[in-house]
Amino acid sequence: xxxxxxDISVMLGMLIKRSLNIFLKDKMSVFFSLLAPLIVxxxxxxxxxxxxxxxxxxxxxxxPIDDKLIKNFVDSWMLAGVIAVACITVSFSAxxxxxxxxxxxxxxxxxxxxxxxxxxxVAYLISNIIISLCxxxxxxxxxxxxxxxxxxxxxxxxxVLLLALTLVSVVSAGTLSTLICFAVKTSxxxxxxxxxxxxxxxxxxGAYMPLxxxxxxxxxxxxxxxxxxxxxxxxxxxxxxxxxxxxxIAPIADNELRKAFSxxxxxxxxxxxxxxxxxxxxxxxxxxxxxxxxxxxIKALKRKRNRVQIK
Amino acid sequence: MQNIIEIxxxxxxxxxxxxxxxxxxxxxxxxxxxxxxxxxAGKTTTINIICTILKKDSGKVNVxxxxxxxxxxxxxxxxxxVFQKAVLDDSLxxxxxLCVRASFYGIYGxxxxxxxxxxxxxxxxxxxxxxxxxxLSGGQRRRVDVARGLIHSPRILILDEPTTGLDPQTxxxxxxxxxxxxxxxxxxxxxxxxxxxxxxxxxxxxILDAGKIAARGTPNELKEAYSYDLLTVxxxxxxxxxKAFADLKFLYENGAYRVNVLNGEHAKRxxxxxxxxxPDFELRKGDMDDVFLNVTGKKLVGGEQ
Numbered sequence: 001x002x003x004x005x006x007d008i009s010v011m012l013g014m015l016i017k018r019s020l021n022i023f024l025k026d027k028m029s030v031f032f033s034l035l036a037p038l039i040v041x042x043x044x045x046x047x048x049x050x051x052x053x054x055x056x057x058x059x060x061x062x063x064p065i066d067d068k069l070i071k072n073f074v075d076s077w078m079l080a081g082v083i084a085v086a087c088i089t090v091s092f093s094a095x096x097x098x099x100x101x102x103x104x105x106x107x108x109x110x111x112x113x114x115x116x117x118x119x120x121x122v123a124y125l126i127s128n129i130i131i132s133l134c135x136x137x138x139x140x141x142x143x144x145x146x147x148x149x150x151x152x153x154x155x156x157x158x159x160v161l162l163l164a165l166t167l168v169s170v171v172s173a174g175t176l177s178t179l180i181c182f183a184v185k186t187s188x189x190x191x192x193x194x195x196x197x198x199x200x201x202x203x204x205x206g207a208y209m210p211l212x213x214x215x216x217x218x219x220x221x222x223x224x225x226x227x228x229x230x231x232x233x234x235x236x237x238x239x240x241x242x243x244x245x246x247x248x249i250a251p252i253a254d255n256e257l258r259k260a261f262s263x264x265x266x267x268x269x270x271x272x273x274x275x276x277x278x279x280x281x282x283x284x285x286x287x288x289x290x291x292x293x294x295x296x297x298i299k300a301l302k303r304k305r306n307r308v309q310i311k
Numbered sequence: 312m313q314n315i316i317e318i319x320x321x322x323x324x325x326x327x328x329x330x331x332x333x334x335x336x337x338x339x340x341x342x343x344x345x346x347x348x349x350x351x352a353g354k355t356t357t358i359n360i361i362c363t364i365l366k367k368d369s370g371k372v373n374v375x376x377x378x379x380x381x382x383x384x385x386x387x388x389x390x391x392x393v394f395q396k397a398v399l400d401d402s403l404x405x406x407x408x409l410c411v412r413a414s415f416y417g418i419y420g421x422x423x424x425x426x427x428x429x430x431x432x433x434x435x436x437x438x439x440x441x442x443x444x445x446x447l448s449g450g451q452r453r454r455v456d457v458a459r460g461l462i463h464s465p466r467i468l469i470l471d472e473p474t475t476g477l478d479p480q481t482x483x484x485x486x487x488x489x490x491x492x493x494x495x496x497x498x499x500x501x502x503x504x505x506x507x508x509x510x511x512x513x514x515x516x517x518i519l520d521a522g523k524i525a526a527r528g529t530p531n532e533l534k535e536a537y538s539y540d541l542l543t544v545x546x547x548x549x550x551x552x553x554k555a556f557a558d559l560k561f562l563y564e565n566g567a568y569r570v571n572v573l574n575g576e577h578a579k580r581x582x583x584x585x586x587x588x589x590p591d592f593e594l595r596k597g598d599m600d601d602v603f604l605n606v607t608g609k610k611l612v613g614g615e616q
Contacts, residue, residue: 014414113415
């Protein structure tokens with residue numbers, strides 16, 4: 001029994017190690033995984049920053065708020081969007097390993113061995129989470145560097161919570177992308193899917209422009225995307241420091257900016273803050289994980305009984 | 312000799328296509344068993360069922376004493392598979408690839424190192440063991456694929472068209488490796504092929520056609536039963552010859568009759584009898600190619616054409 005457990009942990013370890021090796025040896029795929037969040041950053045620096053700063057300033061024309069403070073505030077809004085987008089797009093592109101295995105017949109090879117059937121799916125999910133987490137922490141580090149240059153507004157607890165939220169967001173996105181990619185059969189489909197997702201997700205979770213600028217109907221649709229809550233939470237953590245400094249000068253700005261930059265979300269008519277956002281986000285994640293678990297168990301049982309259908 | 316694989320009344324359909332249609336056969340322990348058939352004859356389907364990766368519709372499969380339906384994991388422990396497509400990771404080294412696969416069978420640590428060293432010797436992998444699998448040549452890759460199949464010292468090695476797509480020289484080399492495995496290690500080797508020369512060095516051959524077993528036996532038995540000498544008669548199509556060959560299997564193509572004759576005697580009789588109508592001819596002795604063609608009828612057909 002004891003040696004059986006050791007066997008299984010070695011299998012799991014080797015499967016995960018294999019995925020990490022394959023991903024890291026493919027330098028281009030690492031680069032492309034990081035591309036989407038870096039594009040958000042570039043678009044912001046090149047186009048969006050000034051527009052957003054002007055928009056905030058026009059709201060408080062008669063209040064003497066330092067331009068630098070506003071710039072810090074808008075910067076942290078953008079950084080929150082970058083990391084929120086990264087958690088999702090990186091997870092989706094890291095699924096290329098699972099899909100390539102299906103496409104190339106590697107999965108069939110694995111299934112021809114006596115490896116416990118359920119272990120395969122677990123290994124894919126854990127590998128995806130580890131890979132995504134590493135890359136997202138790189139993106140987070142870049143965000144911190146950016147902020148250190150443009151004006152640091154985070155407390156130590158903000159930083160710790162950001163690290164934790166990145167982990168939860170990656171787990172959530174990893175599970176969801178695994179579920180969706182069960183249906184994807186070829187690398188070509190996966191490439192197209194990642195391309196579209198990367199383009200759409202930035203808008204959907206309010207990374208390119210605040211959700212509050214969208215029509216109500218669209219805002220309500222975004223409430224069904226788990227990433228929306230993840231992004232709102234990132235904004236709360238990233239922007240609170242800068243917002244407090246602005247509120248010290250203009251208390252009236254606090255409430256206004258929270259709404260305008262979607263730190264608070266309009267949940268079908270009710271305004272929800274960080275705590276409820278977190279609760280909903282966790283609920284979404286647990287639900288996704290539950291669905292994943294059920295599907296994996298059914299698959300494992302089918303495979304165990306030798307009831308697989310390939311092609 | 313004991314049967315190590317026993318298959319009875321195996322059936323598998325994909326939609327309306329009967330890929331494997333009620334086949335029954337067995338493989339003796341320690342033999343080299345060849346499955347011969349055209350693409351789409353059902354060879355790979357049968358292999359995938361034996362390897363427990365494809366569901367069968369009905370029938371019984373027993374591998375190394377274990378029923379596929381009852382103990383598929385025991386079947387998996389006893390077979391090593393070399394798939395038609397390369398299924399190792401291109402970016403990883405040969406050694407890393409083998410380590411990952413070894414872990415699937417509960418082999419790690421010193422045991423793993425010893426096994427890889429051993430296989431490395433048998434299959435001469437020493438020079439390529441550190442190189443990425445994707446950078447190897449076709450023949451080198453096949454040797455690594457075989458090593459992967461053998462990593463857990465299975466009792467049966469199953470190879471799905473191991474030499475397809477290789478150049479003739481490499482094909483020969485890979486084939487030698489396979490033959491040596493059986494001779495030196497006494498393994499049961501089950502392979503599919505569409506090369507007649509490979510089938511002719513097997514102990515036992517099953518010819519599969521459209522999902523059914525068309526013939527079975529040792530290469531010699533098959534040659535005796537199914538190969539004919541081929542008489543080619545260069546002549547315009549005419550009634551006299553049509554009638555003369557009506558009882559034999561023949562085909563008219565490219566301005567010549569192609570007729571199956573039993574032997575040289577038979578050919579001589581035909582030539583002397585119809586000599587006046589035969590301006591030119593050619594006689595070729597039968598081989599495994601003919602066995603296959605005659606059994607499956609894929610090329611030579613009866614007189615109605």
